[in-house]
Amino acid sequence: MDYINALVAFTNFVLVPGTAYGAQLALGALGVTLIYGILRFSNFAHGDTMAFGTMFVILITWAFQGAGISAGPVPTALLALPFGIALTGLFLIGTDRVVYRFYRKQRVKPVVMVMVSLGVMFIMNGLTRFIIGPDDQRFADGERFLITARNFREMTGLREGLAIKTTQGITVITAVIVVVLLFWFLNRTRTGKSMRAFSDNEDLALLSGINPERVVLYTWLIVAALATVAGTLYGLDKSFKPFTYFQLLLPIFAAAIVGGLGNPVGAIAGGFVIAFSEVTITYAFKKVATYVLPEALAPDGLAQLLSTDYKFAVSFALLIVVLMFKPTGLFKGQSV
Amino acid sequence: MTDPFLIGDQMSGGYGSGPDILHDCTIAVDEGEIAVIVGPNGAGKSTAMKAVFGMLNVRQGAVRLFGEDITSLSPQDRVAKGMAFVPQTSNIFTSMTVEENLEMGAFLRRDDITGTMDQVYDLFPILHDKRRQPAGELSGGQRQQVAVGRALMTQPKVLMLDEPTAGVSPIVMDELFDRIIEVARTGISILMVEQNARQALEIADKGYVLVQGRNRYTDTGKALLADPDVRKSFLGG
Amino acid sequence: MMQLPVILCGLGVLICIAVVVLAERRKQIVLRDSAMFVIVACLILGTGFQESWNSALFILNFGLISAIMALGVNLQWGFAGLFNVGIMGFVALGGLAAVLISAEPTPGAWAAGGFQVLGALALGAATTTLAVILWKRMKPGRVRLGVLLTVLIGGFFLFRGIFDPAVSAIEAINPAQTGYLGGLNVFANEATRAGWMTVVAWPVGGLLAAGAAWIVGKTALGLRSDYLAIATLGIAEIIIAVMKNEDWLARGVKNVSGLPRPVPYEIDLQNNSDFVERAATIGLDPTTASTLFVKVAYGLLFAVVLVIFLLLAQWALKSPWGRMMRAIRDNEVAAEAMGKDVTARHLQVFVLGSAICGVAGAMMTTLDGQLTPGSYQPLRFTFLIWVMVIVGGSGNNLGAVLGGFIVWFLWVQVEPFGQFVMSVVTAGMADGSPIREHLLESAAHMRLLTMGVLMLLVLRFRPRGLIPER
Structure with a gap:
């Protein structure tokens, strides 16, 4: 029995990737939840917004790389990020002006807004494929690892290695910074508070003289930032492929709903709950088990609960279970 | 005769393009006065007040504030003109703290609001103790205090209250009325719709009894309380 | 020219x-x-x-299938206001049914592990049922939680213990060719492939989809509309994941091809002197004539199905049931107050609509002659159907059919048209210029853009669709 090696193996294969993935999902779910709370509809175009924003970042990264600009050990994409956010923000505000505002003025039912977001989803998806193509793009550069498995083994003398990719470290740090900024904005600034007020009670917000168009404008800008950051981090960590981003819609919505739609804290919690469940249930525990269990009990197979392809089933099952027992999510969400 | 401070003059109208609910209805309040609208259920009490606040389609008649015709202004614009409105339900931001509720009330103001906030806390000391708590966690009476406090943060000239004592206990109701009188003493006009007609008329400078969207009796609160007809029909003897 | x-x-x-x-x-x-x-x-x-009559018939045949899918979705959305974004899953289940019914059974597969797999699945179902019963019967508390966890975890490992070896045994049988259970087409032999079994598969596809819809509906209906949407989105992905992974069932991503068909084979027609002669009299060479004949035959079969569904849907719309559905859709609270069981009615219409999508899915797999789980993409099989319903006119069956045809036509034709536009746009650019290359290459993605623009235009300027609800 070798608990330390088991723990290291578990950290290496479940904890670290799960944390990074959870941070990415949390950022995505924050965007979904903000739109739900303030614009009051489920935005089906969110996955494609992430793809769209990441596309800008990739294009600018390429331009920087071409011009010989680099950020040393960290990926060049971080330098490109602000520009990507700005472009995505412009696009989203443009979409709001051309598309969503018309329906908002009419005060249509939320489901109509969802339909409209399907149309926007098609357009963004088409544009992304049109501009950068449907294929895989890798755009991570700089140092690949913070700690390599071999260094870790040499340092500690353990049999198991622990590798932390630079992108994983950057994901967590960036996510923390973004979340701290977001909560500071929502809880401490006048505009942020007015957004929360608008989300809480639209009519009373209007009576208090809060300008809804301004609130909406800020919401789209923040959503652009969240989506682009989430998409870029995911792309750096794994790779960028428009279809994969579209599919992220499911775990992201699951995270937002599990946490409680409209509740930012819930979105973060939901992101990590979904990510860890997914990684844990689809991880082959053979390695960990061989350290912990006596030899006679060591598993023959991979000790994998479910094949990795069933990760959607995990999001789905969690979603259903939470909804059956806590219909407004783990943290109290709102219902329109 | 000069116009009162705020007057909804012979208003007729209804919601959207629906049928008229108000017919030649007049509601007015003078500076620092308390005006109360009472009447049976479905008399159009709240509707009359909403008409004054611009939440209704007023087809005939006019609303004037300080002599200025504001009939065509939106509710938001009326807030900017110094009118404040406390709805009967969903009148606070439940997920925000008491202090944030007050801050949101003062959203349009760009000057220092701490003075006004202190005044509100002086008026409702309990709110000061609970200022860091989410407003949704407070009791019914405290919620109403938050709602009134939020409306006061705009430093309004007129405060309009839609059944402020609905659903609160009699003790809390008395206290709320005391506070409302205090607010009126600071020079703010108060226009209020009330179910508890007797208590409301006791503190009212002016009372309006509405029936089916029309003015039935209009007099000072005391006179209405003394009027045997009013007593018999609307105050239960 | x-x-x-x-x-x-x-x-x-x-x-x-x-x-x-x-x-x-x-x-x-x-x-x-x-x-x-x-x-x-x-x-x-x-x-x-x-272009060619083959292309025209291709558009027509898929248009017919699309129209049927749109009818199914219209039943859910137009009649009852249910927001189902899991159409892809039900369509895929229909396709699975086509394989399960019309493919020939793999020799030895059932003996090797088929029954064991069924036993394992039954055990899984029994475990779940037992858990649900325990949940309902036992008093809440730690004891219940403990018992439930024991049952579920024990059941899971027992299930895997029985299931896994059976699956390996089945998948070991001639993996390059079969490696799966095969279908139930016991009528196929040397003389005939029993193509009529594919037509039997269509209603079975409907049943399979209906069964899945019932499970989804039981859990997710009654939740808020957005939640139903996400739940259906999830279940569709899970169905596709199962079909991609469970090789014993339908070979997973190795695909099942060469399914029998209800119409003659081109090669047989070309070898039939009678047919060749007749083709010659109308001036067609045997190859073209045979391909056209096959497509027309499919078209006629599909048209029959479409007409049946359309008539049924029209009848349902005008029946008291249809009126009640729309009453529920327009005001759920009022309908509930009038004593209508809203959730039960929703479940009904959800199952029916999904079944129609399942039938269409089985028909499509029959037309393709193969099942390729990797080709099921939500944009094509879920959201495109939504564009059809929205553009055609939700709540109107004729509208849904029209939307099915028009949107399918555009989906097919936008690509060559985009190519044409791009070649005109880039005509002035130098050959081999990277921008030109990129634009020509990307023309294929114009179709998604077009669908989005079309949908937004309709929602803006004709929100009730081309043929609005009456």
């Missing part, structure tokens, strides 16, 4: 558009709707004259 018939078809489209506009103004609804369908006919005929 454009020929006279193509120009005539183009003219026909223009005239019909004019008729539509005029009829709309005069409120001549029948004339307007007919003219819209004539437009579709002209477009397909035009394709026949301009």
Whole structure:
């Protein structure tokens, strides 16, 4: 029995990737939840917004790389990020002006807004494929690892290695910074508070003289930032492929709903709950088990609960279970 | 005769393009006065007040504030003109703290609001103790205090209250009325719709009894309380 | 070079558009709707004259299938206001049924592990049922939690213990060719492949989809509309994941191809001297004639199914049941207050609509002659159907059918058209210029863009669709 090696193996294969993935999902779910709370509809175009924003970042990264600009050990994409956010923000505000505002003025039912977001989803998806193509793009550069498995083994003398990719470290740090900024904005600034007020009670917000168009404008800008950051981090960590981003819609919505739609804290919690469940249930525990269990009990197979392809089933099952027992999510969400 | 401070003059109208609910209805309040609208259920009490606040389609008649015709202004614009409105339900931001509720009330103001906030806390000391708590966690009476406090943060000239004592206990109701009188003493006009007609008329400078969207009796609160007809029909003897 | 018939078809489209506009103004609804369908006919005929009759029939056949799917979704959305974005899953289940029914059984597979797999699945179902019963019967508390966890975890490992070896045994049988259980087509032999079994598979596809819809509906209906949407989105992905992974069932991503078909094979027709002679009399070479014949035969079969569903849907719409559905859709609270069991009615219509999508899915797999789980993509099989319903007119069956045809036509034709536009746009650029290359290459993605723009335009300027609900 070798608990330390088991723990290291578990950290290496479940904890670290799960944390990074959870941070990415949390950022995505924050965007979904903000739109739900303030614009009051489920935005089906969110996955494609992430793809769209990441596309800008990739294009600018390429331009920087071409011009010989680099950020040393960290990926060049971080330098490109602000520009990507700005472009995505412009696009989203443009979409709001051309598309969503018309329906908002009419005060249509939320489901109509969802339909409209399907149309926007098609357009963004088409544009992304049109501009950068449907294929895989890798755009991570700089140092690949913070700690390599071999260094870790040499340092500690353990049999198991622990590798932390630079992108994983950057994901967590960036996510923390973004979340701290977001909560500071929502809880401490006048505009942020007015957004929360608008989300809480639209009519009373209007009576208090809060300008809804301004609130909406800020919401789209923040959503652009969240989506682009989430998409870029995911792309750096794994790779960028428009279809994969579209599919992220499911775990992201699951995270937002599990946490409680409209509740930012819930979105973060939901992101990590979904990510860890997914990684844990689809991880082959053979390695960990061989350290912990006596030899006679060591598993023959991979000790994998479910094949990795069933990760959607995990999001789905969690979603259903939470909804059956806590219909407004783990943290109290709102219902329109 | 000069116009009162705020007057909804012979208003007729209804919601959207629906049928008229108000017919030649007049509601007015003078500076620092308390005006109360009472009447049976479905008399159009709240509707009359909403008409004054611009939440209704007023087809005939006019609303004037300080002599200025504001009939065509939106509710938001009326807030900017110094009118404040406390709805009967969903009148606070439940997920925000008491202090944030007050801050949101003062959203349009760009000057220092701490003075006004202190005044509100002086008026409702309990709110000061609970200022860091989410407003949704407070009791019914405290919620109403938050709602009134939020409306006061705009430093309004007129405060309009839609059944402020609905659903609160009699003790809390008395206290709320005391506070409302205090607010009126600071020079703010108060226009209020009330179910508890007797208590409301006791503190009212002016009372309006509405029936089916029309003015039935209009007099000072005391006179209405003394009027045997009013007593018999609307105050239960 | 454009020929006279193509120009005539183009003219026909223009005239019909004019008729539509005029009829709309005069409120001549029948004339307007007919003219819209004539437009579709002209477009397909035009394709026949301009490109080839094979392309035209391809559009027609898939248009028929699309129209059926749109009818199913319209039943859920237009009648009852249910927001189902898991259409892809139900369509795929239909496709699975086509394999399970019409493919020949793999020799030895059932003996090797087929029954064991079924036993394992039954055990899984029994475990779940037991858990649900325990949950309902036992008092809440730690004991219940403990018992439930024991049952579920124990059941899971027992299930895997029985299931896994059986699956390996099945997948070991001639993996390059079969490696799966095969279907139930016991009628196939040396003389015949029993192609009629594929037609049997269509209603079975409907049943399979209905079963899945019932489970989804039981859990997710009654939740808020957004939650139903996410739940259906999830279940569709899970169904596809199962079909991709469970090789014993339908070979997973190795695909099942060469399914039998209910119509003759081209090669048999070409070897039939009678057929070749007849083709010659109308001036067709045997190859073209045989491919056209097959497509027309499919088209006729599909048309029969579409007409049946359309008549049923129309009848349902006008029946008291349909009126009640729309009453529930328009005001759930009022309908509930009147004593209508809203959730039960929703479950009914959800199952029915999904079943129709399942039938369409089985038909499509039959037409393709193969099941390729990797080809199921939500944009194509879920959201495109939504575009059809929205564009055609939700709540109107004819609208859904029209939307199915028009949107399918555009989906197919936007790509060559985009190519054409791009080649015109880039004509001035130098050969091999990277921008030109990129633009020409990307033209294929114009179709997604077009669908989005089309959907937004309709939602903005004709929110109730081309043929609005009456």
